[in-house]
Amino acid sequence: MIRLAKKEDLNRIDELAVSVINTMKEQNIPQWNLSYPRKEHYEKDIKNGTLFVYEDDIILGVIAIAEQNDLPYEELSNWTDEFSIVIHRILVEPGLRRKGIARKLFNYAIDLSIEKGFTSIKIDTHAENYIMLNLLKKMGFEKVGYLKSIDRVAFELNWGEK
Structure with missing residues (x-):
């Protein structure tokens, strides 16, 4: 089940964040560290x-x-749509990867976007985060460019007019 997070969820979310950060470190994915993303960001x-x-x-x-x-x-001018949702800080229990949880979260974001009248979703990730890069490709996101100020690759999924 997917639901809106509550303040009471923060300890579990932070525990999950630490687990994901440590797994990324083991996999040599330098996207996050033990100071980001943490409880204060999710709060x-x-x-x-x-x-x-x-x-x-x-x-x-x-x-x-x-x-x-x-x-x-705003560094990139080649987005296909300015009227979009932006996805950030995705976490999935490391031992349960490749079980469809991230896909369900993405599909929820897409459904929510459509419901609210948006026609695209934007997201960024580290160039070495091969797990997210593969998922974005499978979900139909297209690379838009490189965000130099945050050292991330930007992607967009657009179902509106281009």
């Missing part, structure tokens, strides 16, 4: 009503779905 998402969790008895996945572009996204 802000909860206050903004932009954090959702996937749970099956316990929280196994997390996704932030924002309705505004981040400043670094």
